[in-house]
Amino acid sequence: MKSFGILSFLAASVASAYAATGTLTFAGVNIAGFDFGMDTSGDDTASSAYPPLTQYYGADGAGQMTHFVNDDGYNIFRLPVAWQYLTNNEATGTLNQTNFAEYDALVQACLETGASCIIDIHNYARFNGEIIGQGGPTNEVFADLWSSIATYYADESKIVFGVMNEPHDLPSITTWAGTVQAAVTAIRNAGATSQYILLPGDNYTSAETFVSGGSAAALATVTNPDGSITGLIMDVHKYLDSDNSGTNAECVTNNIDDAWEPLATWLRANNRQALNTETGGGDVTSCNTYMCEQIAYQAQNSDVILGYVGWAAGNFATTYVLSETPTDTDGTWTDTSLVAACMAPSINGYVA
Numbered sequence: 017m018k019s020f021g022i023l024s025f026l027a028a029s030v031a032s033a034y035a036a037t038g039t040l041t042f043a044g045v046n047i048a049g050f051d052f053g054m055d056t057s058g059d060d061t062a063s064s065a066y067p068p069l070t071q072y073y074g075a076d077g078a079g080q081m082t083h084f085v086n087d088d089g090y091n092i093f094r095l096p097v098a099w100q101y102l103t104n105n106e107a108t109g110t111l112n113q114t115n116f117a118e119y120d121a122l123v124q125a126c127l128e129t130g131a132s133c134i135i136d137i138h139n140y141a142r143f144n145g146e147i148i149g150q151g152g153p154t155n156e157v158f159a160d161l162w163s164s165i166a167t168y169y170a171d172e173s174k175i176v177f178g179v180m181n182e183p184h185d186l187p188s189i190t191t192w193a194g195t196v197q198a199a200v201t202a203i204r205n206a207g208a209t210s211q212y213i214l215l216p217g218d219n220y221t222s223a224e225t226f227v228s229g230g231s232a233a234a235l236a237t238v239t240n241p242d243g244s245i246t247g248l249i250m251d252v253h254k255y256l257d258s259d260n261s262g263t264n265a266e267c268v269t270n271n272i273d274d275a276w277e278p279l280a281t282w283l284r285a286n287n288r289q290a291l292n293t294e295t296g297g298g299d300v301t302s303c304n305t306y307m308c309e310q311i312a313y314q315a316q317n318s319d320v321i322l323g324y325v326g327w328a329a330g331n332f333a334t335t336y337v338l339s340e341t342p343t344d345t346d347g348t349w350t351d352t353s354l355v356a357a358c359m360a361p362s363i364n365g366y367v368a
């Protein structure tokens with residue numbers, strides 16, 4: 017039995033570079049607002065952004081994040097922003113300093129909580145209807161945008177670079193992988209050499225079709241300038257409603273058989289890891305059941321699934337169907353029922 021154990025250990029070592037500890041690296045919440053106005057065609061104007069900060073007449077995103085960390089044990093936030101906002105509607109990589117300063121205020125509020133902070137360019141692989149590197153802005157322009165951002169945050173170890181939110185209907189996933197490569201190279205060459213970078217696939221970064229749709233194979237070719245894959249994490253989304261749209265309150269699946277199991281198998285076989293940067297459901301009992309099951313499965317596979325980030329708080333009203341926006345009553349924050357039931361790490365116990 018002893019030698020069998022050693023063989024099993026060796027087999028496991030070959031199969032995966034990581035160990036499943038049952039403890040997730042990350043649990044977080046999207047703090048939305050700077051992306052407001054963006055649609056899935058990448059159409060947007062800078063003026064439609066709604067900063068989730070009280071000094072810019074939005075919700076108290078800073079207070080929300082402080083609550084989520086101190087009361088709930090969360091340790092990562094995703095901060096969606098429109099490319100058009102960062103450059104004040106120009107399809108360039110040059111940041112508009114006025115607009116960027118407002119976005120940076122949210123990033124700094126996140127960093128001040130001690131959490132990790134994902135910069136999420138929320139453009140669906142597009143700029144005003146045209147696909148980056150496939151008819152729209154060139155890879156060079158997109159790389160320039162990331163170079164500008166990464167230069168600014170190069171010394172911040174807790175910044176995570178989310179290359180792009182939810183690419184979809186891409187004519188070529190291999191061409192898209194080249195666009196992602198251009199962004200990765202730009203980020204690393206800007207001096208951000210150690211931070212995580214999130215690599216997004218097609219079909220709205222669907223966890224379910226990440227392998228079957230060809231995104232896994234295409235993105236597996238993306239490397240750091242030194243040829244390594246250190247810190248390059250697959251970015252996947254999955255909702256629990258009937259059409260995976262995240263627009264319905266009711267949950268109908270825990271996604272294990274269709275999405276997380278095949279994804280975890282591929283990640284393990286290829287020595288890769290993924291982060292689930294959008295998931296969520298309504299404040300209904302079906303979501304309490306299925307979301308708790310999904311998160312438990314992710315924790316069982318913590319060697320390859322780093323964690324989850326719920327959609328969404330920030331400037332969403334508490335009446336929004338997937339709202340995770342907590343209510344502040346004289347400094348006492350109350351979470352939505354799904355957060356309180358199983359998404360908060362202090363409740364589920366899956367984050368150290």
Ligand SMILES: *[C@@H]1O[C@H](CO)[C@@H](O)[C@H](O)[C@H]1NC(C)=O
Nearest residue numbers: 062103104111112113114115
């Ligand atoms: C930056 O954006 C603001 C709008 O927020 C605009 O008024 C200003 O002209 C822009 N600056 C430059 C240099 O384009």
Ligand SMILES: *[C@@H]1O[C@H](CO)[C@@H](O)[C@H](O)[C@H]1NC(C)=O
Nearest residue numbers: 219222223224225229259260
């Ligand atoms: C996209 O993913 C969904 C499930 O997440 C699936 O139902 C659909 O068929 C996929 N579409 C494509 C084009 O792969």
